[in-house]
Amino acid sequence: MVETLDTFIKAWHWLVFGMVLAALEIFIPSFTIFWFGLGAVIVAILLWLPVELSFSWQLLIWAISSSIFAALWFKYFRPLMTDKTKAGISREAVLGESGQVIRAPQEEKRGVVRFTTPLLGDDEWEFICDSTVIVGDRVTVKDVSGNTLIVSKKQ
Template sequence: MEFQIEYWHWVVFGMLLIMAELVVPSFTIFWFGLAALLMAALVWLVPDVSLSVQLLAWAIGSSLFALAWFKLLRPLMVDRTQAGIAREAVLGESGQVILAPQPPRRGQVRFSTPVLGDDEWEFICEEPVVIGDRVLITEISGNTLIVKKR
């Protein structure tokens, strides 16, 4: 009796690999599981494919998926918010005043790239500023930025 790999074997194998990603959080095993699901579709469409061709196609598919993830997709997902960055890293960041301070209300500044997780912050400035002025962060006091006119 000869053992023949069926499409559902690849489905089970792929799902096991994808579930293994829950235990091993490296986001690499996922791509091997995805290639196995692709092999399931191939074997379902063309059931006469030999085991060696299936394994070769799975290895190539896994490699291509992993390469696409690490070289194409992952670089696009870089966190540019600077959330969780030390406060010293945001000192000197430049933003534009969108609401001038008028006592007792503080001003609002907007940054092109989010700073500490937000792109708009309340600020205090010792110099008079108007809407449209550029300011630099000199200090952080709680939820308020201390800025100086650029």
């Protein structure tokens, strides 16, 4: 039976299998099946090279390459795609966040503070502070008033 599979399974079979698995990702959105499809495409590419691989080796290469692709996705690339902003989060989630003054308030102009992680969709906000602050000072959010943050100087 295995000898029959060695002669029956061709590169285009693996290519179609890979494309079907990748297409299934549209209907089963886990972004896991895609990597098994990519592993099948790798086997198809290897079979188009002048290399004779038995069906057992083809399955082994498919399993290993699919596992490597999936592991790389979950270990390295997926964490990069997580949203680190606080957009859409309630006002209370912003309270207590600290940032750095990049433009000090002047007479009738509000100051500007920058946060390392964007708050409510933006990393720079105008602010009002009851104490004197200069560029480079660290401030903490105490309240939100419209589009302006009310901050206090961090001790």
